[in-house]
Amino acid sequence: MTRPHSTRPVPKLGPRMTKQRAAVVDTLRGLDKFASAKTIHTLLTERGESVGLTTVYRTLASLAEVHAVDVLHSPDGETLYRDCLSHHHHHHLVCAECGRSEEIEGGPVEKWAELIAARYGYDLVGHDAEIYGVCRACQAKR
Ligand SMILES: [Zn+2]
Ligand SMILES: [Zn+2]
Numbered sequence: 001m002t003r004p005h006s007t008r009p010v011p012k013l014g015p016r017m018t019k020q021r022a023a024v025v026d027t028l029r030g031l032d033k034f035a036s037a038k039t040i041h042t043l044l045t046e047r048g049e050s051v052g053l054t055t056v057y058r059t060l061a062s063l064a065e066v067h068a069v070d071v072l073h074s075p076d077g078e079t080l081y082r083d084c085l086s087h088h089h090h091h092h093l094v095c096a097e098c099g100r101s102e103e104i105e106g107g108p109v110e111k112w113a114e115l116i117a118a119r120y121g122y123d124l125v126g127h128d129a130e131i132y133g134v135c136r137a138c139q140a141k142r
């Protein structure tokens with residue numbers, strides 16, 4: 001999931017910074033990959049934080065709503081989250097096996113989206129394009 005071009009400045013952490021919310025954000029920051037709510041919940045439990053799975057789901061959804069985290073829908077239908085380093089518009093190259101990801105420029109995709117929207121007379125509000133592959137570490141494990 002990428003942000004529309006016309007985004008306002010991104011609020012990094014959203015409004016209410018509760019203890020549980022802080023714990024979720026902290027866990028996300030420690031990951032360089034996209035992770036599901038379940039994975040994040042497991043990591044929190046391992047760290048000894050008592051945050052319920054429902055709270056994790058809700059917290060992630062609200063962080064995504066204010067664009068404080070990036071959201072991705074995996075090919076198998078799971079919703080994955082990541083606290084990206086760059087908070088400007090970008091795309092992702094995602095490992096289909098472990099969820100590791102690189103933040104990449106959209107390159108020709110940016111122009112292409114504009115051209116297509118213009119051609120059909122649409123007012124462009126955003127576009128979405130992620131690339132999936134298998135990272136080097138996962139290739140080595142094969
Ligand atoms: Zn990102
Ligand atoms: Zn991988």
Ligand SMILES: [Zn+2]
Nearest residue numbers: 002106109110
């Ligand atoms: Zn783009």
